[in-house]
Amino acid sequence: MAVSVTELWLAIVLAGLLTWVASALVHMLIKYHNADYKALANEEDVSAALAEKHLKPALYTLPYCSDMKTMGEAHMQKKFNDGPVAMITIMPNGMPPMGKLLTQQILFFIFGSFLIGYLASLSIVVNAEFMTVFRHVFIASFLTYGWAQIPYSIWMGPPWSNCIRYMLDALIYAAVTAGTFSYL
Template identity: 35%
Template sequence: MVSLGALWLPILLSAVLVFILSSVIHMVLGYHNRDYGQLSNEDAVRAAIRSGNPTPRQYIIPYAVDPKQMDSPEMKRKFAEGPVGVLFLKPPGPQGMGPTLVRWFVFVLVVSFFVAYIASHALPASSDYLRVFQIVGAVAFLAYAAGELPAAIWMGKPWSVACKEAFDGLLYGLATAGVFGWLWPR
């Protein structure tokens, strides 16, 4: 078993590398640019939502209080008419990137920490690069990518978007695996 203290450098460097890689993916490569579409009546939709004075949270349309309501003629009509979807609302006001980037970095740091925790219990200090790469890569891939597919299954996220985000998770997992394999204590 390897102590977590011995893994502080791969934890930190893998988080920094994933952060940089995600910046390159989103700001340079731009293959996520078309993941979101604009409603043709955006202003009317915004006004309708604003008129209900909703609090920032997650909403589902149409909404049923309990599963029994799903069988009612009214709910069946609402589902048939559409739209059917999930809506996430943030607080109104400027949406600065700074706090979001800080939260993203904290997230990747936490992922790297738990990847290190699992690897430290699964691998001895004498493990070679490939073995560390395999274990760390699998765990990091699951952490970064596995949650994207249930969003497509349950929330209606387009499969093309979920697959691109899972691909990003694969890249983040490979980057994390490479750093840990390189800096694993021997």
């Protein structure tokens, strides 16, 4: 008999919370994501130039190209070849609203754990062996937390080293989630 998702409620909530704790440890204690970002040599000049434009929060591209046909035009190819080519995220001014961001992050992990639990309820039977549960949940968790990072490095420019660090995070989160589901 299959396990129902309602029977997994404790594993879902606990896995979400423990994964959030693992994420906090990765970012606040281990800090290997500090290498994800680089400083601009002329940060003040770039900041002043962007500030004077009063840009609204959004993701901007440089050079901006509205569709693929435009990329074939000589003037657009020149812009790309001359550079710089960039994607710039403009966020609201002020300190990051940590309470809001941390709440969104924990909800992300709990909802992710719910989706993983739902998938587990479709593939795992009552009293399944520890390693059977671990393998199923580990793969689902890794896909949930990591696999989607790859297109960012393919299309948006973050270095592959950043992607690898996020994939390492996904392995950690998958192990925590799989261990929680398997134990419970």
